[in-house]
């Protein structure tokens with residue numbers, strides 16, 4: 001990663017809404033160092049509690065209900081033409097969003113006159129529109145694990161720190177950043193639910209994933225001894241990941257949640273706190289001038305966090321390397337729990353492995369009252385399900401599985417079809433974070 005650009009900070013009191021446009025954003029510089037953005041949004045056009053769309057039809061179309069066209073040949077795995085169009089439709093983009101038409105041979109591509117050049121990965125990952133270094137938004141301050149994840153996902157990019165997950169989403173939507181890299185799950189702490197909810201509320205596409213080994217340290221001001229620590233601060237996920245070690249190292253210390261691990265380290269340094277320690281990375285210790293009281297305090301040596309890479313546009317799914325696809329759906333009302341079984345079997349019958357399933361309260365209708373007044377009523381909780389499966393949307397089996405899933409669901413959205421992070425465990429850059 002390059003040196004961090006002017007800190008980007010945006011404090012939003014309100015939930016970010018999908019119709020927020022660059023028009024609503026105001027930018028301000030202070031001392032040429034810190035960029036702040038204040039944003040407003042139109043609230044008049046929402047009827048759903050979480051502001052997803054103006055009507056159910058709106059919601060459904062913008063959530064990219066699968067196109068009714070279903071690939072007829074189960075075994076066909078071609079990526080060109082119709083299938084690519086279907087994928088674009090699945091992702092909520094008209095066919096015009098990705099131009100797959102063949103370039104006439106008389107045109108110049110890549111500077112070579114008269115020859116049609118094959119598409120390369122560069123064609124599929126458009127350069128930033130401002131023509132300079134890719135800007136990658138992450139939540140936290142320099143030294144946070146998310147910054148390391150952004151650097152792994154996009155080497156040589158410019159990392160843009162954001163104070164909330166919401167802000168990172170919005171930074172991409174407002175073209176302040178080109179990509180966002182955000183955590184979704186940790187091997188010890190589990191899912192980061194906030195980002196699942198935000199994925200649904202916003203319109204960004206998952207274009208990749210990175211896994212980062214999370215190696216925690218206990219940090220304090222130079223000269224402070226571990227037995228003098230009365231308070232330990234960090235990101236709640238980090239505190240949970242080091243709970244066992246903290247019970248042993250600082251059994252009497254109060255544990256307090258902080259925005260992110262590196263911000264906790266920075267806070268100790270700027271406030272000269274001699275009684276407080278932070279759970280953070282070795283890089284945070286270096287950046288904020290703290291000493292490492294204990295190294296490797298995560299409760300599992302293989303502690304790893306998975307981050308999603310998000311962009312305004314989807315990538316074209318391929319079949320030449322392992323791909324994962326992430327979807328979100330809600331069951332049709334009154335169809336009961338059998339819907340989940342049917343959905344999962346649509347994948348099982350096609351030998352598609354699921355790597356993750358997560359349920360969240362349904363955004364529009366979290367509770368449904370059932371029964372009649374004579375015998376009383378009961379409240380059923382309604383869920384939205386997030387599923388990751390190991391297949392590319394360029395594969396007919398994935399398209400057919402989703403066409404079947406659509407039959408059982410009231411809405412279905414493909415969040416992204418993207419290359420799996422296949423970094424061998426032994427070569428993961430654990431020393432860097």
Ligand SMILES: O=C(O)C(=O)C[C@]1(C(=O)O)C=C[C@@H](O)C=C1
Pocket residue numbers: 139140143144145146147183186192214235237238259260261262305
């Ligand atoms: O606080 C940080 O350093 C972060 O990058 C956030 C975060 C998270 O949200 O889970 C990322 C990775 C670790 O699991 C701990 C914290």
